[in-house]
Amino acid sequence: MIKLKKKTPLIDQHDKFGFYGNKFGGNYCAETMRKPIEDLSKLFEKLRKDRKFLKKRDNYFKHYLGGETPFFKLENLTKHLGGAQIWCKDVSAINGDAHKAYHATVNALICKESGKRYIAGDTGAGMFGKNLAMAAKKMNLKCKIFMGTKDISRQAPNVKFMRDAGAEVVPVDSGSKTLVDAVSECMRHYVSNCDNTHLAVGSAIGCNIFLKICAWSTSQISRELKKQLIKEFGEIPKLKLINVIGGGSSALGFWNEFIEYDKKHVELIGVEAKYAAPLSTNARVAILHGAAQYCLTDKEGQIAETHSLSAGLDYPGSSPLHGLLKDSGRARYTNASDKEALAAFKLITKLEDIRPSLEPAHAWSECIRLAPKLKKSDVIVVNNCGKGYKDKKIYIEQLGYYPK
Amino acid sequence: MKNSINNAFKAAKKENRPALISYTVCGDNTKDKSLQILNSISKDLDIAEWGIPHNCPTADGKDIQNSSYRALQNGIRLNDIFKLVKRFKKTKPSKPIILMGYYQMIFNYGEKKFIRKCKVSGVDGLIVVDLSFPDNKNFAKLCMKNSICFVQLIAPTTTVKRMKEIIRSSHEMIYMISTISTTGSALKYSIKRIIKNYNFIKKIKPSKNVVIGFGITEKTISNLKSADGLVVGSAICREITRSLRDRQNPVTNVSKLVRKLKNKII
Numbered sequence A: 001m002i003k004l005k006k007k008t009p010l011i012d013q014h015d016k017f018g019f020y021g022n023k024f025g026g027n028y029c030a031e032t033m034r035k036p037i038e039d040l041s042k043l044f045e046k047l048r049k050d051r052k053f054l055k056k057r058d059n060y061f062k063h064y065l066g067g068e069t070p071f072f073k074l075e076n077l078t079k080h081l082g083g084a085q086i087w088c089k090d091v092s093a094i095n096g097d098a099h100k101a102y103h104a105t106v107n108a109l110i111c112k113e114s115g116k117r118y119i120a121g122d123t124g125a126g127m128f129g130k131n132l133a134m135a136a137k138k139m140n141l142k143c144k145i146f147m148g149t150k151d152i153s154r155q156a157p158n159v160k161f162m163r164d165a166g167a168e169v170v171p172v173d174s175g176s177k178t179l180v181d182a183v184s185e186c187m188r189h190y191v192s193n194c195d196n197t198h199l200a201v202g203s204a205i206g207c208n209i210f211l212k213i214c215a216w217s218t219s220q221i222s223r224e225l226k227k228q229l230i231k232e233f234g235e236i237p238k239l240k241l242i243n244v245i246g247g248g249s250s251a252l253g254f255w256n257e258f259i260e261y262d263k264k265h266v267e268l269i270g271v272e273a274k275y276a277a278p279l280s281t282n283a284r285v286a287i288l289h290g291a292a293q294y295c296l297t298d299k300e301g302q303i304a305e306t307h308s309l310s311a312g313l314d315y316p317g318s319s320p321l322h323g324l325l326k327d328s329g330r331a332r333y334t335n336a337s338d339k340e341a342l343a344a345f346k347l348i349t350k351l352e353d354i355r356p357s358l359e360p361a362h363a364w365s366e367c368i369r370l371a372p373k374l375k376k377s378d379v380i381v382v383n384n385c386g387k388g389y390k391d392k393k394i395y396i397e398q399l400g401y402y403p404k
Numbered sequence B: 001m002k003n004s005i006n007n008a009f010k011a012a013k014k015e016n017r018p019a020l021i022s023y024t025v026c027g028d029n030t031k032d033k034s035l036q037i038l039n040s041i042s043k044d045l046d047i048a049e050w051g052i053p054h055n056c057p058t059a060d061g062k063d064i065q066n067s068s069y070r071a072l073q074n075g076i077r078l079n080d081i082f083k084l085v086k087r088f089k090k091t092k093p094s095k096p097i098i099l100m101g102y103y104q105m106i107f108n109y110g111e112k113k114f115i116r117k118c119k120v121s122g123v124d125g126l127i128v129v130d131l132s133f134p135d136n137k138n139f140a141k142l143c144m145k146n147s148i149c150f151v152q153l154i155a156p157t158t159t160v161k162r163m164k165e166i167i168r169s170s171h172e173m174i175y176m177i178s179t180i181s182t183t184g185s186a187l188k189y190s191i192k193r194i195i196k197n198y199n200f201i202k203k204i205k206p207s208k209n210v211v212i213g214f215g216i217t218e219k220t221i222s223n224l225k226s227a228d229g230l231v232v233g234s235a236i237c238r239e240i241t242r243s244l245r246d247r248q249n250p251v252t253n254v255s256k257l258v259r260k261l262k263n264k265i266i
């Protein structure tokens, strides 16, 4: 069992080679990338201590992304399920419609600081792509988004956003034509253009520095939540924090401020898509996109194909930081099928005013399973990390309607 | 340490030319075909590199991706690769063969088991694209212990300090990446600049054999003649793709191409 280090932020618990718990992460990349990522690491370490930069970030979060996202109780759902109190941290209310807005914005700010004029990123659901495109436009950067052709067609509304914001959307037609291929192609683009391009990786994956930047940016969510909880309850109550896991960036942001709490006090529950579930199905450790991580592979070590209705979850790997949280026993991981996520969407939208995208619908599904088994004094908070508009067409195909 | 790789460079040097090194993907487009190709071109080669196909090759361009895809579609496995190497070495025991791949394939197989298999099948060297300095120190040692040459890469982005460390810890061969790119793109830098980088590396330790690779084609190869060795990969893979598309025999076409490449450097 791996032990977490006390009083060390989760992202900083790596050794000098970028490994967490001697097992996850690292920098498995081409020699060409070594210098650029080393430069980026130095820049990031400087910026995260730089008051002026932090102020700039906070200003962007406040004025450009709209500030603190709401936290509220779902009275109807709580009553309906008849167990734990259910609360929603509605990150989807952010300008940009998903948590990806935080690290897209931070990446654009870092790109600016680095003096590079080009920024490139991968996207599956299109949430990161869209937010990166918007941030790039705001900061006058040239933006390229790599996206699998299957995702371009199933997440069309977000593709339109990207193009309207002036980004070039590069279709990736290799392999399964989904996120895994988009990330690979984006990394290739970086290998070939690292002298003038900043790489913005769409989740907490990749070589050490990329996952650090990502999780550092999304942790805004838990900073807000902690304050909101104290305001509401006067203390941090006995909690279960439920979050969907694709690469794992939203969960890391949602959990970051609560890592040091005992798990009996604040339990962390990650929900994967059933057929893209390396953390909850005992997948082996493999090296994908520059890092060692729990990842679905075949016996030969080739990266396995995944299946999920949700483009944002259709990815065989997982953040090295989730490997660390799993092996240290700090978080636990489960999964939900397409069907369960759809059923959750149906129930939630019947009872409440929120309209989650397919990704957080998986988290809601676990909440629905769990709440009835718990007491009234138990508090569940779900990170509603993405807006449903992008999946409207899929919901209509699958359920026959999209609620008002 | 067995000296097949050093000997290959020496032999080429004697003829006053760079060593010619091919890169093809093992199993492209079938196991037997890839062996036939290698057997046929080996008379014009000094060293053969064989790619271990992986389905997430983040440092490869389209041509090598296509080759890897074909090989995987036809069911190549790591154990097949070792068997094919053995068959190749049976008829050409002194022709050095270097396996090149991504660390995931080795990690999944188990480092020690992988090296043992390399040794018994006759692999002379290894290039692991995404296992760079200093993370490769232990693996390089393991290779050394088993008389396998671990080939490190140096890129245009590599700092001088790092370059010196890489060269100090390197075995008999070093791979210089010509331009900032994945495999298979055109040379982005002038020949002059590439040769300047090459000379810079050579000067640090002249006894190391430094080869240049990435983006070398029939058109550019003769301009780089002054190097210890030149690797041609994507151009060959492209020829296999073209042959298959035009329903021609890749063995004869690739052999012709390699002969032409050889003629340009003698």
Ligand SMILES: Cc1ncc(COP(=O)(O)O)c(C=O)c1O
Binding pocket: A098, A099, A100, A124, A125, A126, A127, A128, A202, A203, A204, A244, A245, A246, A247, A248, A249, A250, A251, A311, A312, A313, A357, A359, A360, A385, A386, A387
């Ligand atoms: C709304 C939303 N949630 C979750 C995810 C999954 O990614 P991650 O686990 O990194 O948050 C995505 C990915 O695109 C997303 O758009």
